[in-house]
Amino acid sequence: MPMTDSADPSAPGPGGLLIHIGSQKTGSTALQNFLSANETALAGRGLRFLATGRRNISHNSLFRPLRGPDAAAIWADVAAEVAAHPDTLSIMSSENFFDRDIAAAMARHMPAGLRGACRVVAYARRQDAYLEAMYKQKTKNGREHLSPLDFVAKVGDEIADYRAILGAFADVIGDDAVILRRFERRALKNGDVIADFLGVLGLNMADADFVQPERDANQTLSRAVTEQMGALARHTKINVRELAREMILDPDGAPRRSRDVFTKGQCLQIMAHFADGNAAVCKRFIKDDDGPLFDMADLAPDAPDRYPPPQEELALYAQAQERIAAAIGRIERRNRARLFRG
Incomplete structure (x- = not known):
């Protein structure tokens, strides 16, 4: 795979598979639109947006099948497509893959050869902001009608325990095969998730051959x-x-x-709940700095409550x-x- 010297050294080489697993509410749709709109340009740089299981711009349709009886056949098809293009890096993308069940399906059904050439990249958002966004999404669709704190109690550990979720993938493909990026403007290359993802691969979003994305596709409704x-x-x-x-x-x-679901005090409670796990995530997966996983300046004692x-x-x-x-x-x-x- 053609890569510049700025590429992440843990990214897979030619013939490998890179799975973007989200998480949700971290710019996945924008990234998928970019990958879809730039298939030809990316192919010229040794990258393929995997066709197996992809509908429209993502592999979201595989989420349920990969947890069922067809999982082995699906991973076999993925392995065959990757093997048919030994000089390119194949990319899958689904924000729904940020789930321990997908890691379990990989452990049980992904061919060993593909597991050895597989990496995952994940974007993690601070849990209070992530749970706010998920509360709004589930509530908007009528799937939940719990209070915000009851929603956190019900699903918080399932969807926002990053230590457990990322650890499940690492147990299958190894710690070094898990590329974790902070979904914070200060931490993203150029403050942009697409530029950051391309940077992992040693590519420049400003490349003249790339179709540039339209912005503000997903707005934060109150x-x-x-x-x-x-x-x-x-x-x-x-x-x-x-x-x-x-x-x-x-x-x-x-x-x-935004910031209209949890008070500052509730945000502090949420982050305190995940504090030990986040510290463990930093130690295990982020090796280029010794800072905390997330910026917490807005929750400092002298910071105003944005609720x-x-x-x-x-x-x-x-x-x-x-x-x-x-x-x-x-x-x-x-x-x-x-x-x-x-």
């Missing part, structure tokens, strides 16, 4: 919006996916707000009602059939 959309998903036939798309296109600006005060919180819920009603009206006027599921 908690008030996601909770009210979730209620519509649970209690009506309104198509909340269509509604979410319309909200993002809101001519008045989508109701955006909305009561008046702003009330205004956010009122705004959410108005904007959702307006979006429903626009969809209904344009194409009423798209407003409802089924």
Whole structure:
């Protein structure tokens, strides 16, 4: 694989497999769009976006099959495609792969030769911010209607215990085969996940042959919006996916707000819960610095609480009602059939 001297030395060589496993809410869609849009240019640099199991821009469709009876056949197909291109590095990408079950499937079913030539790259977001984003996503789709802290209690250790998740992959392919990157602007090359991922491979995002990505594809809707959309998903036939798309296109600006799920005190509690695990992750997987896994400056004693005060919180819920009603009206006027599921 053609690589510059800035490439990560743990990245696989020609004929290997690099699996981008997410996690979710770390720019995976933007990265996948870039890989898909630049297949020809990447091929000229010794990289292939693996065809096996890829639908549209990602390998997300493999998540369920890899945990079922077809796992061995899928990994055999992946191994065959990688072997058919011995001079290139094959890349898989699915944010859903950030899961211990995928590591277990690799242990049980991935051919030994492929395991030896496999690396995974993961982007880790600070757990309080990650759980906020996941709360909004699950709530918006109507899948959860728990309080934020109950949501953390239910799924926090399952999806945000990075020591357990990354350790599961390392136990299969080795510690040095796990490339961990912090999903923080200060830690990403040029503050950008695509530039950072390409940097791992020794490539420059500014290369003139690359189609540059469009930005701001995934906006952070306010908690008030996601909770009210979730209620519509649970209690009506309104198509909340269509509604979410319309909200993002809101001519008045989508109701955006971050840091509106957990108070500063709750963020501190979440991070204290994961503190020992994060320290272990640093020691095991990040060898180029001795700092903490995440920047915690905004949670310092003298830092302001970014959670909305009561008046702003009330205004956010009122705004959410108005904007959702307006979006429903626009969809209904344009194409009423798209407003409802089924």
